[in-house]
Amino acid sequence: xxxxxxxxxxxxxxxxxxxxxxxxxATVVFNDLIKPDVGAYEPAFSRLLLSPTLAEVRLxxxxxxxxxxxxxxxxxxxxxxxxxxxVGFYMAMRDTxxxxxxxxxxxxxxxFAQIAEASPAQTNxxxxxxxxxxxxxxxxxxxxxxxxxxxxxxxxxxxxMSARNQEANEYADGGVGTSxxxxxxxxxxxxxxxxxxxxxxxxxxxxxxxxxxxxxxxxVLSALxxxxxxxxxxxxxxxxxxxxxxxxxxxxxxLDAVEPVLASHAHDPLxxxxxxxxxxxxLIGKADESRDVxxxxxxxxxxxxxxxxxxxxxxxxxxxxxxxxxxxIGVIHRALDEAVEAFEAxxxxxxxxxxxxxxxYLLPIRLSKVxxxxxxAFHLGRLIGHEAEFPRDKFKRLLDLIVEHxxxxxxxISDAQAPYLALALTALAALDLKEEGxxxxxxxxxxxxxxxxxxxxxxxxxxxxxxxxxxxxTDSFAEVQGQVAQPNELGTVYLLAAPLFDxxxxxxxxxxxxxxxxxxxxxxxxxxxxxxxxxxNGENNPFTIGHYIWRIDELLQHxxxxxxxxxxxxxxxxxxxxxxxxxxxRVPWFVFRALDQLEVLSG
Numbered sequence: 001x002x003x004x005x006x007x008x009x010x011x012x013x014x015x016x017x018x019x020x021x022x023x024x025x026a027t028v029v030f031n032d033l034i035k036p037d038v039g040a041y042e043p044a045f046s047r048l049l050l051s052p053t054l055a056e057v058r059l060x061x062x063x064x065x066x067x068x069x070x071x072x073x074x075x076x077x078x079x080x081x082x083x084x085x086x087v088g089f090y091m092a093m094r095d096t097x098x099x100x101x102x103x104x105x106x107x108x109x110x111x112f113a114q115i116a117e118a119s120p121a122q123t124n125x126x127x128x129x130x131x132x133x134x135x136x137x138x139x140x141x142x143x144x145x146x147x148x149x150x151x152x153x154x155x156x157x158x159x160x161m162s163a164r165n166q167e168a169n170e171y172a173d174g175g176v177g178t179s180x181x182x183x184x185x186x187x188x189x190x191x192x193x194x195x196x197x198x199x200x201x202x203x204x205x206x207x208x209x210x211x212x213x214x215x216x217x218x219x220v221l222s223a224l225x226x227x228x229x230x231x232x233x234x235x236x237x238x239x240x241x242x243x244x245x246x247x248x249x250x251x252x253x254x255l256d257a258v259e260p261v262l263a264s265h266a267h268d269p270l271x272x273x274x275x276x277x278x279x280x281x282x283l284i285g286k287a288d289e290s291r292d293v294x295x296x297x298x299x300x301x302x303x304x305x306x307x308x309x310x311x312x313x314x315x316x317x318x319x320x321x322x323x324x325x326x327x328x329i330g331v332i333h334r335a336l337d338e339a340v341e342a343f344e345a346x347x348x349x350x351x352x353x354x355x356x357x358x359x360x361y362l363l364p365i366r367l368s369k370v371x372x373x374x375x376x377a378f379h380l381g382r383l384i385g386h387e388a389e390f391p392r393d394k395f396k397r398l399l400d401l402i403v404e405h406x407x408x409x410x411x412x413i414s415d416a417q418a419p420y421l422a423l424a425l426t427a428l429a430a431l432d433l434k435e436e437g438x439x440x441x442x443x444x445x446x447x448x449x450x451x452x453x454x455x456x457x458x459x460x461x462x463x464x465x466x467x468x469x470x471x472x473x474t475d476s477f478a479e480v481q482g483q484v485a486q487p488n489e490l491g492t493v494y495l496l497a498a499p500l501f502d503x504x505x506x507x508x509x510x511x512x513x514x515x516x517x518x519x520x521x522x523x524x525x526x527x528x529x530x531x532x533x534x535x536x537n538g539e540n541n542p543f544t545i546g547h548y549i550w551r552i553d554e555l556l557q558h559x560x561x562x563x564x565x566x567x568x569x570x571x572x573x574x575x576x577x578x579x580x581x582x583x584x585x586r587v588p589w590f591v592f593r594a595l596d597q598l599e600v601l602s603g
Contacts, residue, residue: 001072001231004045004064004120005033008091010080012051015097021170022079023050025128025178029077032185039185039233045069054093057106061114071120073230075200076111079175082129084164089134091127115154122230124200125158128175133220134164155230157200160220161211169217176217180210187236187257188264190275194282196238197231210265237261237279249283251302251582252533258306269314276306294373297331300324301578305531308575312528321571325380328578329389332377336394339370343401350406361456361465364413367406371440372420374398375427376577379591382430383570392431399428399436410440412448414456415485419580419587422493426591429500438501445494445503449510453517457485458585487518487542489587495519495552496559496592508551515546521589523563528572530586531579564593 009026011019030048033039045067047060065074081092083101090096090105097104108125115123161177162168169176183189184203189210191202204221211219237257258279265271280303287295304324311318342349350366351359374395381387402410421444428437448455456468460483468484471477477484491514498507524530524538541560543549548558567573567590576588 001040002045002069003039003041003073003075004069004071005030005039005041005075005077006047006049006061006064007033007077008049008052008057008080009078010051010091010093012094013081013092014095016081016092019080019170021172021174022128024173025079025175026050026077028174028182029126029178029185032182033075033233037234038236039075041073041075045071051094053095054104054106057093058110061111065111065114065118065120071118073122073124073232074115074118074120075124075126075232077126077128079128079178082127082132082168084131084134089127089132091129112156115156119154121155122199123154123156124230124232125156126161126181126200127159128161128168128177128181130162130167131164132160132162132168133166133218155225156223157204157230158220158222158224159200159204159207160222161207161217163218163220166217169215176214177207177211177219180207180214183210183264185233185236186260188260190237190261190278191235193235193237193279195229196235197229198233198235199230200232203232249299251298254302255306255531256533262306262310266310266313269310269316272307272310272314272317273320276303279303280306294332294335294370297328297335297373298582300328300331301582304328305575305579305582308531308572308579309528311571311575312526312569318569318571321575322384325384325571325574326386329377329380329384329386332373333391333394336374336377336391336398340394340398340401343398343405347401347405361413361469363406363409364411365417367402367409368417368420368424370398371402371424372422373581375420375424376581378427378431379423379577380574383574390431392433395427395431396433396436399433399440403436403439407443410443410447412444412451412453412455412490414458414460415488415490416456416458416584418489418493419584421490422497422587422589422591423577423580425493425497425500429497434501437497438503441494441497441501441503442506445498445507445510448491448494449513453488453491453514453519454484455488455490457483487520489520489522491517491519492521492543492555493587495555496589498552504552511545511550511552516544518542518544521559521563522586523560523589524576524586527567527576527588527590528569530576530588531583533583535586563589566590566593 007026007030009023011023026048034041034043034046045064047064049057049060078091083090083092085101087102089108090101092105095104171179181203184191184206189206191198191206201223208219208221211217261275262272280299284296284299287299304321307317307321311321350363378387378390381390425437425441451472454477460468464480464483468480471480495507498504521541522538523541524535526537529535529537543555543558549555567576580586580588
């Protein structure tokens, strides 16, 4: 495709008052759109003109539009003073005189005449100028019988950032209209997510809404002879509607892409909710069709935590999050049913692919994850008053099947197991499934002691997993020290959970074998920020076994009491639980204290 861009910004005038941001707007639009991964407009056919004279503009337009190249897409952008004359709309250049506007300013009709002659497949005209909506007279150039109605007649989309009788406002760093346009181009504003490229008509709908909200300015959109989709720019928020999108799914990357969209209108909770529902809706639909029974839960949880930072700011978002928790609980319950059915039909249902060495590392984590999501459903239900609906007997059956068929895989492999097991073990205790909890916790802790707590870090490089497993086999960790979790939070989970299953004395005896292992508990100050990649507000609480800590009661005495304080807003507490499931390098310690019957930790 051959694409050309002409961007003009005029700050400096010889006979008219100067402007402050027009050149900046033209420069940013030009620089963004010529990027191959944004607009892919070809620099050889494109021009950036800053405060040009009328002659310079006419020469540039003639060279580009009438240069003998047939363009698939031609975009013309202007930021500067605009004026309406009896014969049409004019753009003021550096040497324009207001008393001779028709002779010294650039006419929109003149541009349209050249477009009609060159007939690009699609032309986009964007005017961020005062009174730019007054272009009705100029449109007649493109609506004459000899230039319209035929195959190949000029297709033109026009976006004027102000109405015929309105001025175009500026922020300190750019025009109001152009700022909204750039938000759409760069992905800070959501246009749509189901197509790989955006046309100006799509973008204009969002620009109009955002500009109208900003004050007394009403953009005008017109389209002539448009008979096919064009490609104004790439869509930075495109998500393919296919199962391959789920195979490539990476929650952190997706949240990083979504965050600027949400931050651009953080003050508007209804828009925030609508954006998240649009961005995640089709992926959730595809996930529900996949064979991975927990994929739909993972997608819904990621959608919920996208808005977690706003839950304590907007009551509407807090209520929306609570409704998502209720929906998510139902999905997890259905996934639990399917998991039990799969186990009963095939005892090796948890093994992935061809099996082999990969399962030695992945299977223990997978088992922890299944238990963690199920335990999370209990905790989420408790937050919204639905704990009585939790399928206790089904959870018990799942545990019995895991212990029966996978006892040797109840092993401590990675620190990523910490949040899953914290949620599962505290749920088991609250449900009075102590025998089942002991059957799970005992082999996990034994495995932890046997490897002397040298479990893999959550950030272990995939290429180093095999080397780590060999180190476990040979008890030689010298070459994989950087891949070992030092300190780790999995040990903290085990020691806090031991009193829940009357295992304190047994674990106390084994702690001498862990000297001088350092365990840790990162405690966040604000759980509404629990889904951020880096949580700045919080503290690490390291405990070295053999240094003040020899028994579990000593750990409890030194453990920060505020770690067990549940957020007062149940939507924030629920969101933090979901964040720990999606990003298992953090543990919501409050689940140990959030259960009224766990009096053992009250001292």
